[in-house]
Amino acid sequence: MTDTPVPAEHDDALPQGEAEIGELGRQTGYLLRRASMTYTTHWMLSTRATSIAGLTPVQAGMLILIEENPGLTQIELARLLNVEGSTLWALVAKLREMGLVQRYRQPGDRRAFALHLTKQGKRALVQTTALLADHQEALLQRLTPDQRAQLNQSLKLIIAAGEVENQRLAEMAPQ
Amino acid sequence: MTDTPVPAEHDDALPQGEAEIGELGRQTGYLLRRASMTYTTHWMLSTRATSIAGLTPVQAGMLILIEENPGLTQIELARLLNVEGSTLWALVAKLREMGLVQRYRQPGDRRAFALHLTKQGKRALVQTTALLADHQEALLQRLTPDQRAQLNQSLKLIIAAGEVENQRLAEMAPQ
DNA sequence: TATTGTTATACTCTATAACTATA
DNA sequence: TATAGTTATAGAGTATAACAATA
Numbered sequence: 001m002t003d004t005p006v007p008a009e010h011d012d013a014l015p016q017g018e019a020e021i022g023e024l025g026r027q028t029g030y031l032l033r034r035a036s037m038t039y040t041t042h043w044m045l046s047t048r049a050t051s052i053a054g055l056t057p058v059q060a061g062m063l064i065l066i067e068e069n070p071g072l073t074q075i076e077l078a079r080l081l082n083v084e085g086s087t088l089w090a091l092v093a094k095l096r097e098m099g100l101v102q103r104y105r106q107p108g109d110r111r112a113f114a115l116h117l118t119k120q121g122k123r124a125l126v127q128t129t130a131l132l133a134d135h136q137e138a139l140l141q142r143l144t145p146d147q148r149a150q151l152n153q154s155l156k157l158i159i160a161a162g163e164v165e166n167q168r169l170a171e172m173a174p175q
Numbered sequence: 176m177t178d179t180p181v182p183a184e185h186d187d188a189l190p191q192g193e194a195e196i197g198e199l200g201r202q203t204g205y206l207l208r209r210a211s212m213t214y215t216t217h218w219m220l221s222t223r224a225t226s227i228a229g230l231t232p233v234q235a236g237m238l239i240l241i242e243e244n245p246g247l248t249q250i251e252l253a254r255l256l257n258v259e260g261s262t263l264w265a266l267v268a269k270l271r272e273m274g275l276v277q278r279y280r281q282p283g284d285r286r287a288f289a290l291h292l293t294k295q296g297k298r299a300l301v302q303t304t305a306l307l308a309d310h311q312e313a314l315l316q317r318l319t320p321d322q323r324a325q326l327n328q329s330l331k332l333i334i335a336a337g338e339v340e341n342q343r344l345a346e347m348a349p350q
Numbered sequence: 351t352a353t354t355g356t357t358a359t360a361c362t363c364t365a366t367a368a369c370t371a372t373a
Numbered sequence: 374t375a376t377a378g379t380t381a382t383a384g385a386g387t388a389t390a391a392c393a394a395t396a
Contacts, residue, residue, distance in 0.1 A: 019244040019251045024236050027307070028315065028323070029214040031330035033232070034257070036211045037387090038337035039204040045344035056362070057208070061199050069194040075377060076194045082209070087364055089379065094362090111372045111377040132202070138340045140203065142332040147325070148203070154326045155206035157317040162213035165313045169220035212364090231385070250354060262387055264356065269385090286354040286395045 028158075039139060046135055052127045059095060060132075063117060063125045066101060071114040073106070082163065100124055203333075214314060221310055227302045234270060235307075238292060238300045241276060246289040248281070257338070275299055 024030050043057050052060070065080055066072065072080075078088035092115065095101040100121035103113040117125060140148050199205050218232050227235070240255055241247065247255075253263035267290065270276040275296035278288035292300060315323050 019240075019247045019255055021240070021255055022243045024239050024243075025331075026327065027236075028311065028327055028330070029211070029218070029232060030236055031327055031334065032207060032211040032214055035330045035333045035337070036204070036207040037257075038334055038341065039207055041341050042337050042344070043204070045341060048344075057204060058363070061202075061205055064199050065194070065196070068197045068199075072194045073377075076192070080194055080196055082212075083363085084365060085378065086366080086380080091363080093379095109373075109377080113378080136203065139333050139337050142336045143329055147329055150322070150325055151329045152201065152203055152206055154318055154322055155203070155210045156200075158210045158314050159206065159213055161317045162210070162217050162314050166213065166216050166220060169217070169223075233386070248354075258386085259388060260355065261357080261389080266386080268356095284354085284396075288355080 042139060043135055046138070047131055050127060050131065052124050052131070055124060055128070058091065059098075059100075060128045062091060062095060063100065063121060063128060066115050066117055067122070067125050070116055071104075073112045073114060075112070077115065095121070217314060218310055221313070222306055225302060225306065227299050227306070230299060230303070233266065234273075234275075235303045237266060237270060238275065238296060238303060241290050241292055242297070242300050245291055246279075248287040248289060250287070252290065270296070 040057050043060075044054075047053055047055065062077070062081075065077060069076075069080075074088055074092055075085060077092070078085050081088065083091075092101060092103075096103070100118060102116050102118045102121075104116065106112040106114055143151065215232050218235075219229075222228055222230065237252070237256075240252060244251075244255075249263055249267055250260060252267070253260050256263065258266075267276060267278075271278070275293055277291050277293045277296075279291065281287040281289055318326065
C-alpha cells in the first residue's frame with residue numbers, strides 16, 4: 001500500500017474534468033444506488049428546517065408502516081422491510097429513544113411486542129406525509145406520469161425477481 | 176423508552192402475516208432503496224464462490240472507473256462518484272490495502288496522485304466484467320429490453336434532477 | 351488563497367453469532 | 374425444538390471539520 005515514484009508510462013493523468021462515468025453509467029445497479037442516495041440526500045436537505053429535521057428515510061418509512069399496521073410485531077416489521085431481526089431491533093430502539101414509537105407486551109404471546117406510534121410519533125408522521133409529495137415531485141419532475149408508473153412497476157419486478165434469486169443463492173451454499 | 180403494560184385499546188396485534196407494505200410500496204424512494212439493496216445482496220452472493228469474493232459493488236465500480244480513466248486523480252474520482260474527498264480517500268485506501276490499486280505522484284502537480292489498477296486489480300476487473308452480465312440478467316429477467324432502457328433513462332433523469340435540487344438546497348441555508 | 355489529500359470522528363444501515371425468555 | 378427478542382460485534386459507506394502540503 002505504498003506510493004511509488006512515477007514511471008514514465010504512468011505520467012498520464014487526465015486533464016481536469018475529462019474523466020467519464022462511461023460503462024458504469026449503463027449499469028442499472030449503479031444507477032439505482034446513485035438515485036437512492038440522491039433521494040436520501042434530498043429528503044434530509046428538504047426536511048432540514050422542519051419539525052422532523054434529522055428523521056431519516058428509513059425511520060420515516062417505519063412510521064408509515066407502523067401507522068398502517070398498528071400493533072404489528074418487530075418480527076413482522078422485519079419481514080416487511082426484508083431485514084434481519086437484530087437490524088430491526090436497532091432501528092426500533094432508535095425510534096423509541098426518539099420518543100416516536102412505543103411497545104406493548106402481547107397478552108396472547110408474552111415473547112412478542114406490539115408496536116404503536118406515540119403522540120409525538122403521530123405528529124412526526126403527519127409532517128412526513130405532508131412533505132413527501134413535494135419531495136417526490138422534485139425528484140420525479142422530469143418524468144411523465146406514465147414514466148413514473150413504469151418506473152415503480154419495473155422496480156417492483158426487480159425486487160421480486162431479486163429476492164427469489166437471493167433466497168436461492170443463500171440456500172445453495174449455506175455456511 | 177420503557178415498555179408499558181397493555182392498555183385495552185392496544186391489545187390488537189395483527190394476525191401473523193397480515194401486515195402490509197401499503198403506501199410505502201408506492202413510494203419511488205423506498206422502491207429504489209429496496210432494489211438497490213437487492214442488487215448489492217445478489218452481487219455479494221453470486222460472486223461468493225469466485226476469485227472476487229468480498230469485492231463490494233462500490234469497489235467493483237471503482238475498478239471500472241479507474242480502468243476507463245487511467246491516471247485520474249482522487250478528486251476527479253470523487254466528483255465522478257459524487258462523494259466527498261474524505262469518503263473517496265477511505266475507499267481508495269481500502270483498495271490499496273487489497274492490492275488492487277496503486278497511486279503515482281503527479282510530476283505536474285505534486286499535490287495529486289494518479290490512480291491505476293495493479294496487475295491484481297486488472298485480474299479482479301476481468302472477473303468483475305465476466306460476472307456482471309449474468310448478475311444483471313438475473314435481476315432484470317422480468318423486464319423487456321424496452322423496459323430496461325426506459326428504466327435506465329428514468330434513473331438518469333432522477334439523478335440529474337435530484338443533484339440540481341440538492342445543490343440548490345445545500346446552498347440555500349449553508350451552515 | 352485555493353486545491354489535493356489526510357486524519358479524526360461520528361453516524362446510519364446492515365449483518366452474523368450467540369444468547370434469553372417464552373411457546 | 375422453535376420463535377421473539379436481545380446483545381455483542383463488525384463492517385460498508387457516508388459525512389463534517391480541521392489540518393498539511395502544494396500550487
